Amino acid sequence: MNLTEIPLTQEAIYKGRIITLRVDKARLPNGSEATREVVEHPGGVCVAALTDDDCLLFVRQFRYPYGEVLLELPAGKLDRGEDPLEAGKRELAEETGASATDYESLGKLYPSPGYCGEIIHLYMARNLSFGAMHPDEDEFLEVEKIPLEEAVRMVVDNQIPDAKTQAAVLKVWAKLSQA
Amino acid sequence: MNLTEIPLTQEAIYKGRIITLRVDKARLPNGSEATREVVEHPGGVCVAALTDDDCLLFVRQFRYPYGEVLLELPAGKLDRGEDPLEAGKRELAEETGASATDYESLGKLYPSPGYCGEIIHLYMARNLSFGAMHPDEDEFLEVEKIPLEEAVRMVVDNQIPDAKTQAAVLKVWAKLSQA
Numbered sequence: 001m002n003l004t005e006i007p008l009t010q011e012a013i014y015k016g017r018i019i020t021l022r023v024d025k026a027r028l029p030n031g032s033e034a035t036r037e038v039v040e041h042p043g044g045v046c047v048a049a050l051t052d053d054d055c056l057l058f059v060r061q062f063r064y065p066y067g068e069v070l071l072e073l074p075a076g077k078l079d080r081g082e083d084p085l086e087a088g089k090r091e092l093a094e095e096t097g098a099s100a101t102d103y104e105s106l107g108k109l110y111p112s113p114g115y116c117g118e119i120i121h122l123y124m125a126r127n128l129s130f131g132a133m134h135p136d137e138d139e140f141l142e143v144e145k146i147p148l149e150e151a152v153r154m155v156v157d158n159q160i161p162d163a164k165t166q167a168a169v170l171k172v173w174a175k176l177s178q179a
Numbered sequence: 180m181n182l183t184e185i186p187l188t189q190e191a192i193y194k195g196r197i198i199t200l201r202v203d204k205a206r207l208p209n210g211s212e213a214t215r216e217v218v219e220h221p222g223g224v225c226v227a228a229l230t231d232d233d234c235l236l237f238v239r240q241f242r243y244p245y246g247e248v249l250l251e252l253p254a255g256k257l258d259r260g261e262d263p264l265e266a267g268k269r270e271l272a273e274e275t276g277a278s279a280t281d282y283e284s285l286g287k288l289y290p291s292p293g294y295c296g297e298i299i300h301l302y303m304a305r306n307l308s309f310g311a312m313h314p315d316e317d318e319f320l321e322v323e324k325i326p327l328e329e330a331v332r333m334v335v336d337n338q339i340p341d342a343k344t345q346a347a348v349l350k351v352w353a354k355l356s357q358a
Contacts, residue, residue, distance in 0.1 A: 001319070001321055002319075003239065003240065003241040003248050003319050003320070003321070004241055004248075005241050005243050007243075013192070013193050013200070014192050014193060014200060014202075016202065016214075016216045017214060017216065018216050018293065018294050019216050019218070019294055021192070021193060021200050023193075023195065024243070026243060028317055028319065029241075029319045030319070032317070034317045035195075035196060036243045036244075037195045037196065037197050037198050038243065038244045039198070039218055039244070039295075040244075041291075041294075044291075044293075060182065061182065062182040062183055062184050062208075063289070063292040063293065064184050064186075064203070064205060064215045064217065065215075065217045065218070065219075065292060065293075065294065065295055065296035066289065066292060066296060069182050069183075070289070070292055072292070077293070105337070106337075107336075107337025107340070108337065108340045109340060109342045109345065110242070110245065110249070110340040110341050110342060111290035111291040111295070111342045112220075112223075112290040112291065112295065112297055112299075112342070113242040113244060113245060113249055113251070113340075113341055114197065114223075114242065114244075114256070115197050115198055115220075115244060116218075116244055116290070116291065116295070117244035117245060118291055119340075120291075120342075138207055138211070138213045140180070140181075140182050140207065140208045140209070141182070142180055142182070152353065155350070155353075156350060156353045156354060156357075157286075158284070158285075158286025158287065161286070161287045161288060161289040161292075161298075162289050162292055163288045163289060163290045163291070163299075163342040163343070163346060164342070166288065166345075166346040166349075166350075167342060167345040167346055167349070170345075170346070170349035170350070170353065171334070171335055171345075171349070173353075174331065174334075174335045174349065174352075175335060178335075
């Protein structure tokens with residue numbers, strides 16, 4: 001079965017600081033036309049940093065679209081042309097003060113593929129050392145250390161709604177359980 | 180530490196078929212002002228439907244923002260005012276033809292909380308029966324049955340980038356492992 005949609009036209013709607021919105025017309029597999037709303041994003045990175053005593057580093061941060069303080073793994077968006085792993089090292093250092101000598105990919109995450117083109121790169125970081133945190137000027141956050149087993153329980157018990165955090169915590173747990 | 184940001188002004192940018200874009204000014208904890216880009220979405224639902232022989236029902240679907248066919252759990256957006264569980268039953272039936280007598284919440288997912296307000300409600304469905312699928316007019320998809328253990332391996336091996344699918348598959352596995 002052919003599932004492919006062919007782009008026909010693009011209309012730029014908005015170009016912002018973080019996201020860009022465009023609205024396309026596309027040809028569907030049955031030959032008809034449909035509108036496709038597409039949010040473009042430069043891409044993101046998320047780091048599950050595991051301490052020597054099997055704790056993960058979290059940040060608490062106000063998330064404006066929900067009006068809530070969320071518990072998330074350290075994360076951020078890629079600078080233009082930035083390598084995802086380098087971005088992960090930068091965000092981990094900025095948000096928590098930690099750096100790691102051992103990084104392992106946990107794959108990619110497509111947060112909401114119906115209308116959004118963002119790719120979030122996930123990493124596990126181990127063998128940590130600690131310096132001073134230095135968040136962005138408009139970034140206010142608190143760092144928290146949570147045992148991995150407790151973090152898994154919190155994800156399963158629905159206390160951590162953030163998608164990248166759910167995926168990365170459970171992937172770290174799955175990888176270490178299999179190892 | 181006060182992390183809260185206070186909304187000051189809202190500017191409507193775009194109102195589309197699926198998403199709405201607005202740009203706000205907000206007061207930060209340090210008193211300065213910042214711009215906040217917010218994608219609004221009516222909310223979504225995703226169902227991990229487990230067969231009696233421990234397989235999950237998946238759909239393959241072209242996702243326009245990535246230009247790729249993705250393997251995902253059955254999912255869709257809420258109709259206006261629709262109860263999330265009812266939406267889950269509707270989407271499962273539309274996309275796979277399956278209905279279930281046993282539903283359990285797997286919690287909420289915030290796909291990209293920096294700029295997006297979408298909430299995806301996750302469910303596990305069991306005790307399935309099968310009828311005819313009847314997807315939306317502009318929806319083209321293929322149904323596939325994959326053993327749970329294989330699906331977990333595919334998520335951990337980064338063959339399934341979709342966020343809601345990663346989270347729901349690993350949560351089903353975590354719940355059934357603990358049970």
